[in-house]
Amino acid sequence: MPDPTPYELYGDLFVAVQMGRLCDDGKTFVDARPRGEPAAIRARYEAERGEPGFSLADFLHAHFTLPGHGDTPPGPRVGIREHxxxxxxxxxxxxRTALPGDSLLPLPEPYLVPGGRFRELYYWDSYFTMQGLLIDGRRDLAEALLANFAHLLGTYGFIPNATRSYMLSRSQPPLFYKMVALLHADDPAAGFARHLPALRIExxxxxxxxxxxxxxxxxxRVLRLADGALLNRYWDERCxxxxxxxxxxxxxxxxxHGRVPTEVWRDLxxxxxxGxxxxGRWCADPTDMATIETTAIAPVDLNALLAGLEGAIAQGAARQGDATLARDFKQRADTRRALLHTRFWRGDAGHFADLHWRHPERPRPLTAAALVPLYLGLARPEQAHALAAQVQQHLLGPNGLLTTPLHTGQQWDAPNGWAPLQWMGAQGLARYGHTALARDIAERWCASVHRVYLDTGRLLEKYDVTQDRPGGGGEYETQDGFGWTNGVYVAFREGLLAACG
Structure with missing residues (x-):
């Protein structure tokens, strides 16, 4: 990979800092900037580490500039929309310019960070952030985001998880085509035609x-079932x-116990x-992260998004007059949509679910990812009707949509709710005529976001949708800022909720 990561640059020094927890957050050191040439710092560490009185903490602070936490000061309390x-x-x-030893990747245009410890551009966050930018008259920033993602596709052949060298081995849910459609809302096919090379790269x-x-x-990221059906999974180039x-x-x-460490790391x-x-969605035992098996699962949301991407390429090719390419990608999209109905739909339970591709007979649980096919218009009406009933019964919390019904201590499980899932879930239900439920989800979530803002003065990355408080769990403290929460709150208040009266 062309951009060396902090581990590749610093070796044993990197391991010592991270395993020794010299920083409260493991992300701090990988975001630090060296005060000198990385190879020289590494050599100096190797020479000094065995000397009497050597202090790793002193060495760290002498040779690196550590980033600040990045919290946005609340400032004087104002209304949430003004905030x-x-x-x-x-x-x-x-x-715009790469710095020696800095993990941050350069970009040609301004960009928005989510906030807090997230000091770089993130892929799927940005789509939901863009929803609010457009409503608030910042189309310039939304267009800059799209230009940056097109640049990343042209430079690296994919859009990384985030613009850091240590994230250049993985992507995130493929929403670039939805960004194109959002910025070409009057004629999405024209946008797809304009960005066809980038869409095909992705x-x-x-x-x-x-x-x-x-x-x-x-x-x-590709898998084939025993009967030849082609699907996708999440992956990472590193283990x-x-x-x-x-x-x-x-x-x-x-x-x-009993697992090869590289297999566990790949699944993590x-x-x-x-994203x-x-x-617990990714684990054989939802309560035990050591049983994570992400690469054994074909996710329903990923495959729905790829069906949407294939359909977008078909539309763009047709607009350009390339009938052969349009026909090929329409067939791909149609095939994947049929697989959503036959492999990911659980008729016995009334919802879409992930598929364990090695053991397709194993039933997978209901999660908010089940609503992505509705969001993209890929479900049958009867499926949407059945799923709406399941959402009402199992995923609707007092303050919005639960991520999963699982209580595992992980942040993408109960009791947490996340802005992107509120947006896709409510929009998907509204698309199939379940406007009352869609409005209920949006209203509950927005009201809780507002109440927590009045209490704390902050917009947060995630919320507890069972009571009015920040979300919790996972590997780090709940962050504030916060890009996608801001975007979805604005889009709900001035979009879906306004349209629903």
Whole structure:
């Protein structure tokens, strides 16, 4: 990979800092900037580490500039909409030139960070952030985000999880085509035609190796079921601990008795690519992260999004007059949509679910990911009707949509609710005529966000949807800022809720 990661740059020094917990957050050191040439710092560490009185903490602070936490100061208390408008410029960053030893990747245009410890551009976050930017008259920033993602596709052949060297081995849910459609709302096909090369690059990334995968096999992000059906999974090119969570991943692998550590690390990394890091959804035993098996699961939301991407390419090709390409990708989209109905629909339970591709007979639980096919218009009306009943019974909390009904201590499980899932869930239900339930989800979530704002003065990355308080669980403290919460709150208040009266 062209951009060396902090582990590759610093070796034993990196391991010592991360395993020794010299920083409260594992992301701090990987985001630090060296005060000198990385090779020289590493050599100096190797020379000095065995000397009497050597202090690793002193060495760290002498040779690196550590990032601040990045919290946005609350400032004087104002109305929530005014607060969000004031937050947009505070979340804007520019970084056009690569710096030696810095993990931050350069981008040609300004971009928005989510907030808190998230000091870089994130892929799927940005789509939901863009919803609010457009409503608040910041189309310039939304267009800059799209240009940056197109640049990443052209530079790396995919959009990384985030713009850090240590995240260049994985992506996130493929929403670039939805960004294009959002910014070309009057004529999405024209947008798809304009961005057709970039859309095809992203599709090629997800489908790499499809021609070499036999029945019952998988290669990178592609898998083929025993009967030949082609699907996708999350993956990561590396099988080492995540550099930003090195210590946590090492400890998880040590608790995974009988498993090869590299297998555990790959599954943890694949879970990070999903954006749902982490959830019992990915585990054989939902209460035990050491049983994580992300790469054994074909996720319903990923495959629905790829059906949407294939349909977008078909539309763009048709607009350009390439009938052969349009026909090929329409067939791909139609085939994948049929697989959503036959492999991911649980008629016995009345909901879409992930598929354990090695053991397709194993039933998978209901999660908010089941609503993504509705969001994309890929479900049958009777499926949407059945799923609405399941959501009402199992996923609707007092303050919005539960991520899953599982109580595991992981942040992408109960009792947490997340902005992107509120948006896709409510929009999907409204698309199929379940407007009362859609409005209920949006109203409950927005009202809770507002109440927590009045109490704390902050917009947060996640919320407890069973009571008025920040979400919790997972590997780090709940962050504030916060890009996608701001975007979805604005879009609900001035979009879906306004339309529903």
């Amino acid at each position: 969000i408008r004031a937050l947009w410029p505070l979340l804007v960053r520019e970084h 599709h090629a990334f997800w489908m790499a190796g499809e021609d070499r995968v036999g029945p019952g096999e998988a290669h990178r 080492t601990p995540r550099e930003e969570s090195w210590r946590e991943d090492v400890l998880t692998s040590q608790a995974a 990394r694949a879970g990070a690519e999903s 749902w890091d982490f959830s």
